[in-house]
Amino acid sequence: xxxxxxxxxxxxKDVARAIQNRESDIIQHLAEEQVNAGAAALDINVxxxxxxxKADMKWIVESxxxxxDINLCLDSTKADCIEEGLKVAKSRAIINSTNADTxxxxxxxxxxxxxxxxVIGLAMDKSGIPNTKEKRVELAAKIVxxxxxxxxxxEDLYLDPMLLPINVGQDQEKTIIESIREFRQxxxxxxxxxxxxSNISQGADTRSLLNRTFLTMALANGxxxxxxDPLDKxxxxxxxxxxxxxxxxIYCDSFxxxxxxx
Amino acid sequence: MELLKExxxxxxxxxxxxxxxxxxxxxxxxxxxxxxxxxxxPHAPVAAVExxxxxxxxxxxxxxxxxxxxxxxPAVWAKEMVSKTQAKILCVRLQSAHPDWLNRSSDxxxxxxxxxxxxxxxxxxxxxSGDDEKDNDLMPKVSQALKGYNALxxxxxxxxxxxxxxxxxxxxxxxxxxxxxxxxxxxQLNILVSDMGFDPRRIVMHPTTASLxxxxxxxYSIMERSRLAAFMGDKMLAMPFILFIGAETWRTKxxxxxxxxxxxxxxxxxxxxxxxxxxxxxxxxxPSTVKSVSKYIDLLMKKGE
Numbered sequence: 032x033x034x035x036x037x038x039x040x041x042x043x044k045d046v047a048r049a050i051q052n053r054e055s056d057i058i059q060h061l062a063e064e065q066v067n068a069g070a071a072a073l074d075i076n077v078x079x080x081x082x083x084x085k086a087d088m089k090w091i092v093e094s095x096x097x098x099x100d101i102n103l104c105l106d107s108t109k110a111d112c113i114e115e116g117l118k119v120a121k122s123r124a125i126i127n128s129t130n131a132d133t134x135x136x137x138x139x140x141x142x143x144x145x146x147x148x149x150v151i152g153l154a155m156d157k158s159g160i161p162n163t164k165e166k167r168v169e170l171a172a173k174i175v176x177x178x179x180x181x182x183x184x185x186e187d188l189y190l191d192p193m194l195l196p197i198n199v200g201q202d203q204e205k206t207i208i209e210s211i212r213e214f215r216q217x218x219x220x221x222x223x224x225x226x227x228x229s230n231i232s233q234g235a236d237t238r239s240l241l242n243r244t245f246l247t248m249a250l251a252n253g254x255x256x257x258x259x260d261p262l263d264k265x266x267x268x269x270x271x272x273x274x275x276x277x278x279x280x281i282y283c284d285s286f287x288x289x290x291x292x293x
Numbered sequence: 294m295e296l297l298k299e300x301x302x303x304x305x306x307x308x309x310x311x312x313x314x315x316x317x318x319x320x321x322x323x324x325x326x327x328x329x330x331x332x333x334x335p336h337a338p339v340a341a342v343e344x345x346x347x348x349x350x351x352x353x354x355x356x357x358x359x360x361x362x363x364x365x366x367p368a369v370w371a372k373e374m375v376s377k378t379q380a381k382i383l384c385v386r387l388q389s390a391h392p393d394w395l396n397r398s399s400d401x402x403x404x405x406x407x408x409x410x411x412x413x414x415x416x417x418x419x420x421x422s423g424d425d426e427k428d429n430d431l432m433p434k435v436s437q438a439l440k441g442y443n444a445l446x447x448x449x450x451x452x453x454x455x456x457x458x459x460x461x462x463x464x465x466x467x468x469x470x471x472x473x474x475x476x477x478x479x480x481q482l483n484i485l486v487s488d489m490g491f492d493p494r495r496i497v498m499h500p501t502t503a504s505l506x507x508x509x510x511x512x513y514s515i516m517e518r519s520r521l522a523a524f525m526g527d528k529m530l531a532m533p534f535i536l537f538i539g540a541e542t543w544r545t546k547x548x549x550x551x552x553x554x555x556x557x558x559x560x561x562x563x564x565x566x567x568x569x570x571x572x573x574x575x576x577x578x579x580p581s582t583v584k585s586v587s588k589y590i591d592l593l594m595k596k597g598e
Contacts, residue, residue: 280522280527281476281477281480281518281519281522281527281530282477282480283477283478283479283480283481283484283529284477284481285481285484285485288484288488289480289484289527289529292484292487292528292529293526293527293528293529
C-alpha cells in the first residue's frame with residue numbers, strides 16, 4: 032500500500048508557524064521523520080491560515096526537496112496553488128485533488144497531463160458528499176471516464192470514497208468500505224483507491240485504534256493508498272500485518288522488521 | 294499481439310566473488326531466469342566444480358572412475374578439475390574435519406586448504422564439514438587464511454550463524470545462508486545475519502538442494518516464490534542462489550546403480566532444472582557434467598544477445 036504522510040499540513044499550528052516564519056528545518060525534519068517511518072510520499076497542504084498559498088506551496092516543496100526526493104502529494108482546493116508545486120517538484124507528483132465536477136476535472140486533468148502527475152479523484156461533486164454506495168460509484172465512474180478522455184492511465188488515478196468521521200457518519204462507514212471494493216471493479220487495470228485515514232477519528236477519542244481498525248478493514252476490501260500519520264507505530268504495525276495476511280509479503284518471524292528494511 | 298510483460302520493482306543483488314584478477318560476478322537480474330524480453334540478466338549463472346579436501350571414500354564408482362587418480366591429492370584434484378572443465382569457480386568442501394571422517398584438526402585442514410588454493414586461480418567457495426561444533430572452530434581459521442580472496446564461505450543456518458557471519462564480516466568474505474526448503478526461514482535468516490551488521494548484498498542463499506526424483510520440485514517452487522517476491526521489491530529475498538547439485542545427486546540410487554552415465558545424466562537433469570528455477574551458482578562433482586552445463590548456460594545466454 033502507498034503510504035502518504037499527512038503531517039506537513041498548515042492545519043497543524045506548528046507547521047503553520049514554520050511556514051509563516053520560513054523555518055525550513057522544521058518542515059524538513061517532519062519530512063525526514065515520515066520517510067524514515069515508512070512514508071512513500073508526503074502530503075503538502077499550506078493550510079487555512081496561509082496568506083499567500085502559492086508562494087507557501089513553492090517554498091515547502093523546495094524546502095523538502097533539499098533533504099529528500101520523495102514523491103509529493105500537492106494538496107489544495109486551488110489549481111493555481113497546486114501548479115506552483117508542480118512547477119518545482121522534482122519527482123512525480125500526486126495532485127490532491129479533483130472532485131467529479133466536469134469543469135474541475137478538466138482543469139485538474141489538464142494539469143496532470145502537462146506535468147505528468149498522478150491524481151486523487153474525490154467521489155463527491157457540487158452537491159456534496161454522497162450518502163449511498165451507488166452515488167459514490169457513479170461519481171467515481173465519471174472520474175474514471177474523464178481520465179480516459181485525457182489519456183491518463185487507471186494506475187495514475189486514486190479514487191477517494193470520502194471517509195466521514197465515526198461520530199458524524201457512522202452509518203456511512205460500511206458503505207464506504209463497500210465503495211472501495213466496487214471502485215476497484217470500475218476498469219482494468221484497476222484504479223487505485225485512497226482514503227484520508229485520520230478523518231475517521233476526527234473529534235473522537237482513541238483515534239489511533241479507530242484509524243488502524245478501519246485501515247485493516249479497508250485494506251481487505253481493496254484499498255491501495257492512504258494519507259495517514261506514519262509516526263503512529265501501532266498503525267504502521269497494523270498495516271504491515273494486514274498486508275502480510277493478504278499475502279502481499281512473504282512471512283518470516285521478524286516480518287515487521289523485514290517490511291521496514293524494504 | 295503485444296507481449297504482456299510483468300513489471301518488476303526489484304532486482305537480484307549483484308555479487309562479486311574472487312579478487313580483482315579472477316573475479317566472477319553473479320546476480321543483478323530483473324527478470325526470471327533467461328526471460329530476456331522481460332528484464333535484464335547481466336551475468337550468466339556459473340557452473341562450479343566441487344572437490345573434497347581429502348580422498349572421497351563413499352562416492353559411486355562412476356564418479357570415482359571419471360576422476361581417476363587426481364583425487365589422491367586435493368591440490369592436484371583442484372588444479373586438474375579446473376583446467377579440465379574450465380570451471381569459473383572452485384568449491385572446496387572441508388570434509389576431512391568431520392568427526393565421522395578423518396576428524397582432522399582445524400590447523401591441518403587449513404594447511405591443506407592453502408595448498409589447494411595456491412594450485413588454482415579461480416574464485417573460491419569454501420564450506421565446512423557439516424558438523425556445527427567443528428565448523429565453528431574451523432571456519433574462522435579458514436576465513437583468516439583466505440583474507441583478501443573475497444571468497445564465499447558457508448554454511449550459516451538459523452541455529453548456527455553467528456560465528457561464521459562474524460568471521461566473514463571481519464575478513465571481507467561473502468556468506469552462504471541455508472534454509473530447509475522454507476522461504477519463511479530463508480527470509481528470517483537473512484534478517485538475522487544482516488542484523489549483525491553483515492551487508493545483505495553479500496549473502497548467497499542455499500534453499501537446500503533436492504535431487505531429481507527426491508523432492509526437486511519443492512526446491513524449485515521455493516526458489517520461484519522467493520524470486521517473485523524479490524522482483525516485487527522484497528530486499529530480504531533478493532539474494533542469489535547457490536545449489537549443491539553434485540552432493541545431492543551422487544547420493545541417489547539412480548546415480549549409484551544407473552549404469553555408465555546414470556549419475557552424470559542425473560546430475561545434468563537436476564542442474565538444468567535448478568538453472569531455470571533461478572540458480573546463480575551450480576556446484577557439481579563430475580567433470581563432464583560441469584562441461585555440459587557450462588555449454589548449456591552459454592547457449593541459453595546467447596538467446597539474450
